[in-house]
Amino acid sequence: MRRLGLVLATAEDLPLVCGLARAALARRVAVRVFAMHHGVRALAGAPAAVAALVDDGHEVIGCATSADAAGIELAALGVVVGSQDDHAALCAWADRVVAFA
Amino acid sequence: MSAPASPAAPPVLTIAIVIDHRDPAAVAEAWRAAVGVSLRGARVIVAVRPGSADGGAAAQRAQATLALFGHAVDGDPDRVAADVIEHWCDGAPPARGPVPSPLGEPSRAPVVHLVRAGRAVGAVAADDRVLQLGTADVDFAQVLDAIAAAPARVW
Numbered sequence: 017m018r019r020l021g022l023v024l025a026t027a028e029d030l031p032l033v034c035g036l037a038r039a040a041l042a043r044r045v046a047v048r049v050f051a052m053h054h055g056v057r058a059l060a061g062a063p064a065a066v067a068a069l070v071d072d073g074h075e076v077i078g079c080a081t082s083a084d085a086a087g088i089e090l091a092a093l094g095v096v097v098g099s100q101d102d103h104a105a106l107c108a109w110a111d112r113v114v115a116f117a
Numbered sequence: 118m119s120a121p122a123s124p125a126a127p128p129v130l131t132i133a134i135v136i137d138h139r140d141p142a143a144v145a146e147a148w149r150a151a152v153g154v155s156l157r158g159a160r161v162i163v164a165v166r167p168g169s170a171d172g173g174a175a176a177q178r179a180q181a182t183l184a185l186f187g188h189a190v191d192g193d194p195d196r197v198a199a200d201v202i203e204h205w206c207d208g209a210p211p212a213r214g215p216v217p218s219p220l221g222e223p224s225r226a227p228v229v230h231l232v233r234a235g236r237a238v239g240a241v242a243a244d245d246r247v248l249q250l251g252t253a254d255v256d257f258a259q260v261l262d263a264i265a266a267a268p269a270r271v272w
Binding site for chain 2: 017020023025029032035036038039040042043045052053081082099100101103104105107108111112113114115116117
């Protein structure tokens, strides 16, 4: 496995996403995270965790529709402002996808 | 003169969205995700657990759109097989126990079930693997190995 996609749609599972991302980094597995629904709230509530993901070289993308609905400024967190097309792209890019939804 | 051979098309990805949720907003989001993951040519299967909330008009539109484009919107949540499984669940105790394949029917490919804290796993086939994510000292390297070996379904 060279590419791992992680989908986050819940408020409480960001620590699991971060744990998998750290393990993947140790194995030189590339990681892309797509957050939507409550997942964008989780990112906003844990800016240090988001910064660590980004600093580790992982791509973190948030659904703009979800962020707008929640009044969250994704770009200020270092998160790429994306759409459901990025969700589809993550699934196509990754060798495996794990969805916390 | 014959046309040059075109490169082999990549296999079509199958993505399952399993909806097992009592929150109408989450159900609507799951349907939105189902439309979303269809945008790059994947085959999408949506399976809704009876008793899930009604996702409202947006969910109905998403269902109609997916059906219009030939995607399956009536999958079996206990027997879904896909390259990617997005399981939108709220942690309600699963109504089903282990689901072995009937004699004579080929088993679906194995799945690794990742079980979050306070959750219970539902349909598990004989070749599946179950890993707990509920403890403070999760061995993420082990989880990664399991994920590498089989599609993951998070409970």
